[in-house]
Amino acid sequence: MLAIIKGKPGPGAEKVQVEIDEPRENEVLISIKIAAICGTDLHIYSWDPWAANTNLLVPGIIGHECVGEVVRVGKNVTSLSIGDRVCVETHIPCGDCRLCRTEKQNICENLRLFGLHTHGCFAQYAIVPSICARKIPSQIPDTIASVMEPLGVGVHAAQLAEVKGKRVTVLGAGPIGIFTACVTQALGAEAVYISDVKENRLKIASKCGNFKLWNPLKTHTSIVLNGDHRPDVIIETTGNERAIQEAIPYLRKGGQVILVGLFSNNISLNLSSDVLFKEATIMGIHGRKMWDTWDTMEDLLIHDKINIAPTITHHLSLNDFAKGFEIAQSGEGVKVLLSP
Ligand SMILES: [Zn+2]
Ligand SMILES: [Zn+2]
Structure with missing residues (x-):
């Protein structure tokens, strides 16, 4: 499959062909419909002091905001089925520490981040821990779903x-x-x-x-x-x-x-x-509450209480990711989407 990776520490990213992994027992494989470039990706792309000191997975597939469809399910996963449309919650909590046990999974003591500490979603497919895959109501279109993580x-x-x-x-x-x-x-x-x-x-x-x-x-x-x-x-x-x-x-x-x-x-x-x-x-604040934030967000979107569509200014092919990063970095665009 096509993937965009940060191959080595330093500025930039490259387009490569990689094998599609099999999901492990608590993971799902999703086919990416739309991914979105985040400010965090810009820090990683330009390799600023924050990125250089953040223990990122290198080499690794970058990108963490996306909507996709579940195409394969690990053997312990019961909450998701093939065909489910999901967004990815970037926080990967351990589920076991004092913060996870007090509804603060987003700041888990052992927190890892999808697309930063694991392979991410600027690719045709992504492996996602099942705890991070959130089914999305059908009333929300793909373009909006692709930016729910930052929303x-x-x-x-x-x-x-x-x-x-x-x-x-x-x-x-x-x-x-x-x-x-x-x-x-x-x-x-x-x-x-x-x-x-x-x-x-x-x-x-x-x-x-x-x-x-x-x-x-x-x-x-x-x-x-x-x-x-x-x-x-x-x-x-x-x-x-x-x-x-x-x-x-x-x-x-x-x-x-x-x-x-x-x-x-x-x-x-x-x-x-x-x-x-x-x-x-x-x-x-760090990210979102799992899952109170998502419940509120779905209510706001389904009942048209917010209008965020004008923020989606560009939608490019994943092949043109470098141009997408340029547009996002320059501030010419607000939200730049990529589709494989
Ligand atoms: Zn983000
Ligand atoms: Zn934890």
């Missing part, structure tokens, strides 16, 4: 911040930022602000919801988030030090900062004035 990050962030009735500022109008803004609005936030330095991304965000948009390169954050516009919640999705440094002074007292974007390096914040004296809370 779930937005759902988890908005739920954790209990956004109902609050003023929420989302930093970054990349895929996760727009998804987060959509969910935040659907869950009843009083107002949703979203920033990005790329105008095309703000334009796409404007098609997805009634957000207050600003470009911090044109209008300083201090003008937008002042007075009554100060946020109760800041959801940071850029992984950019300057974005959070500029916004956090405007957080209201007692407010929350939810960190979602991956920072390539250490960052500097004024914790005394911006956190301590405000009794602010800073929380990180």
Whole structure:
């Protein structure tokens, strides 16, 4: 089968032909319908300091966001059948540690990640632990299903911040930022602000919801988030030090900062004035709750409470993955899909 692998540590990835593996007893083999390029894949592709220090499977097939169809089932798997349409949950929990036993499988002590620590889905087929394969309701089309994994990050962030009735500022109008803004609005936030330095991304965000948009390169954050516009919640999705440094002074007292974007390096914040004296809370989130997040997400999608279709800007053949990465990296596209 065709697969895109990270062959050795360093930038880039290559197209290769590899054997299709047989699923082991607790695994399924899925035929990939659509895979999506994630920000994490961009870090891995460019091999930044985060990627270099993350113990990734190299050589390994990259990619972790996808929808596919079960074509072979391991002998212990009872929850799935051939023909089931599934998304892959990236978290591979051990099922046995103190966190797995308290419904926090997404931060399992022994967590592995599909497509990072195992072979992933930028290929014609993928082996998936059965615990990570989620059957998807038929009302949700393949294109939307292919981005449910990252959409779930937005759902988890908005739920954790209990956004109902609050003023929420989302930093970054990349895929996760727009998804987060959509969910935040659907869950009843009083107002949703979203920033990005790329105008095309703000334009796409404007098609997805009634957000207050600003470009911090044109209008300083201090003008937008002042007075009554100060946020109760800041959801940071850029992984950019300057974005959070500029916004956090405007957080209201007692407010929350939810960190979602991956920072390539250490960052500097004024914790005394911006956190301590405000009794602010800073929380990180990792992925999605298994499976509360997915239940909420399916409800939002099936009942048309969110409109994320405009975020899907490109759909290419897996053969053209290099072009897809270029489009995603440049910010020209928001969500870039690949089909084998
Ligand atoms: Zn992802
Ligand atoms: Zn565990």
